[in-house]
Ligand SMILES: Cc1cc2nc3c(=O)[nH]c(=O)nc-3n(C[C@H](O)[C@H](O)[C@H](O)COP(=O)(O)OP(=O)(O)OC[C@H]3O[C@@H](n4cnc5c(N)ncnc54)[C@H](O)[C@@H]3O)c2cc1C
């Protein structure tokens with residue numbers, strides 16, 4: 001069976017005074033995802049539509065946007081989440097500089113991730129101190145500790161969902177704070193004090209007001225809100241220890 | 248020319264406090280967040296109102312008696328119930344936020360919210376009953 | 382911009398274009414990358430993410446196998462922020478698979494791919510979710526990359542050396558004047574306007590669209606578009622990559638990544654790569670193939686189903702025509718200089734793999750440099766790449 005949706009898509013290009021919406025009706029197989037529907041609009045109806053996408057399986061984190069106001073990765077959002085024949089509204093992520101249509105600039109977000117020195121290779125299991133202490137062997141032994149990518153896709157959905165990111169221009173945001181927690185748990189050669197200092201200020205760890213929208217939006221099991229609360233509990237101690245060690 | 252010609256929608260240029268009240272959040276956390284802000288503002292407003300009312304005392308007994316008569320009318324009594332609701336919710340949710348920020352009950356923050364909401368509603372009902380029974 | 386060298390425009394920011402941009406920038410060329418969409422939005426982004434050890438090709442294509450292992454070992458050093466390096470297995474499911482093992486081990490040995498034989502018991506200990514019906518296997522140095530970040534790393538490094546990366550800019554035509562390539566006509570898809578970018582040479586790395594780009598200059602690129610279907614599920618079944626110990630076939634590779642596993646792939650051919658419909662029977666086949674390795678696979682909710690076209694090097698006829706068709710380094714990759722077709726300075730690159738993109742870039746830039754008389758030694762073997770995120774933090778132009 002095929003699925004018919006009308007996409008009400010946010011349009012804007014530099015020079016436009018205000019954004020507007022275009023409506024496109026597409027028919028896709030019912031196994032398709034919202035991203036497939038958007039790509040079909042581009043391929044068959046409007047070549048000028050700009051949207052971000054690369055991996056189509058929630059690994060690159062580039063396609064984040066809002067469907068009916070909610071933050072989604074359209075690549076893993078089945079079209080059947082919305083009734084056949086319905087209209088869905090597609091908007092870009094909020095709190096990001098807009099480049100065009102659905103494309104946002106990941107610059108400020110990436111800067112926050114850099115500020116906490118986020119490194120994306122971690123140990124596969126929890127509680128192993130350091131994934132980077134040694135170079136991985138070419139052929140790992142049976143008991144070799146496996147490494148893997150961090151859960152965070154750097155998609156920015158959490159920042160778009162966060163009401164505080166909407167009002168505080170310089171707030172580091174949920175993803176960077178969750179990343180900082182990972183770096184403090186498993187420093188991988190990074191100075192923990194530098195990580196702590198990057199978040200221990202008004203626009204960092206202490207700006208969060210606990211709306212928990214980030215964790216509701218996150219598509220990749222990060223649960224940034226919980227990470228922020230853990231940081232509030234244990235972070236100051238970690239910072240203190242790191243400071244003493246440096247002395 | 249870094250970022251020089253990067254476009255932005257006018258609305259995105261400044262971040263606005265109005266975004267706090269975006270009610271689209273499905274998560275109870277957002278509902279709690281919005282209610283917390285509304286009740287907080289309400290309480291601040293009430294505090295100044297309260298000071299204004301108290302200042303009537305300086306104007307003599309007649310002014311005060313007139314106010315007491317007004318305070319006993321139904322619309323004002325309803326506002327009293329609203330005030331109690333706001334006060335209770337803000338206090339209880341404040342406790343929830345304090346707990347959560349100390350990393351206690353983070354995983355149960357949704358349940359804590361519903362708990363706070365439930366206690367708020369029950370106590371408001373009791374208070375309302377007492378106010379109108381008088 | 383750049384190191385004062387000639388200006389080269391690279392069309393396409395997939396793994397091929399990204400690696401070429403990095404190599405060019407490192408050798409002192411002035412570089413502009415023109416990509417019509419997001420980085421990696423063509424074939425690369427949607428690939429399997431397998432950092433080949435070469436073992437997959439050890440029996441069928443020894444040249445490709447050798448290139449893969451060499452590049453695999455180089456990438457481990459230059460891409461510290463982008464690889465899950467846990468190794469991989471070739472696992473036998475049937476007695477025929479076990480019979481294939483000897484041939485396989487010999488192929489790996491000849492290509493220089495290290496191997497270690499594993500018993501069924503060892504495998505089940507290391508990967509408890511494997512089907513108890515497996516018979517045995519071999520460990521190889523496979524790895525996992527993230528295609529998007531793979532490209533971003535190369536582009537970030539190129540940018541740091543002055544390269545301009547114009548995303549959402551589509552090449553509408555290659556400009557040729559008096560038999561020489563002068564640059565490209567570009568549509569700025571952000572602002573909706575046209576612009577001309579002049580260049581001393583143009584490298585067409587548009588993947589499945591390379592033939593279309595070359596056609597604007599009246600040139601031909603022999604290309605076969607062979608898509609494959611892939612499916613991701615939200616369970617990580619193994620620490621390491623799982624391949625079927627058999628000659629290459631459908632659904633014989635499962636790549637784990639984060640908390641997911643991705644199975645692929647199939648192969649058929651299409652005419653247009655813009656929108657590839659997914660054949661439902663391919664999806665069924667993949668899920669069954671996954672079930673054979675990991676009981677329960679078929680019942681997992683899917684986390685993405687997608688297909689994308691391999692830009693394979695087309696029929697050999699071109700070579701016979703002797704139009705400067707250069708089969709550089711490898712059998713599955715070609716760099717064609719369109720000089721004989723009246724577009725000197727236009728180079729089309731097709732084929733290859735993401736794993737070998739650095740090597741392809743080296744060969745292409747050697748060829749471009751030779752033609753432009755700007756020959757510098759390649760340095761990409763040892764130059765450590767910047768973390769992918771730096772692409773966004775150090776953006777020169779939006
Ligand atoms: C199903 C499948 C699985 C694969 N798995 C693996 C694997 O596991 N490991 C591995 O190493 N390799 C794998 N490969 C091979 C690998 O993905 C490709 O060889 C490689 O991605 C090709 O990259 P490319 O840069 O040449 O092409 P592309 O990635 O397609 O890049 C071309 C770019 O050019 C852009 N473009 C097109 N037209 C224009 C224009 N007019 N103007 C501007 N830009 C334009 C496109 O948007 C695109 O981004 C796989 C391939 C397939 C199909």
Ligand code: SF4
Pocket residue numbers: 061151152153154155156157158159174175178214217218219220221222223224
């Ligand atoms: S924390 Fe989750 S929502 Fe935020 S950027 Fe990372 S993956 Fe995306």
